Amino acid sequence: MSDMRSRRPADPRRAAEAAFKAATTRKPEAPPPSKPTTMPGARESVTLRLDSAVLEHFQKDGPGWQDRINEALKALVLRET
Structure with a gap:
């Protein structure tokens, strides 16, 4: 004879809750890069x-003023550590 098992779940409420949870639960997001x-x-x-005045001081010698500001700041940071 054929298998006489019912197609209905044993506990319809538990089956409905499981289906609802599966449909509404978000997958975990990937960690931020x-x-x-x-x-x-x-x-x-x-x-x-x-x-x-600070800008004029570093720009008075022409191009490379950004490098001079960087060197002055780097010297200050190294002196404080």
């Missing part, structure tokens, strides 16, 4: 507000 590691000595572009 990690910040790429930078190479030592790499530079990063930033916007910086400086007093006009």
Whole structure:
């Protein structure tokens, strides 16, 4: 004889709750991408507000003023550590 099992679940409420949970549960989100590691000595572009007197001081010797500001700040940071 053929299998006489019922197509209905044994506990309709539990089956309905499981189906609802499966349909409404979000899959876990992927973790946010990690910040790429930078190479030592790499530079990063930033916007910086400086007093006009400070800017004039570093620009008076012409091109390379941004490098001079970077060197002055780096010397200050190294001196404090």
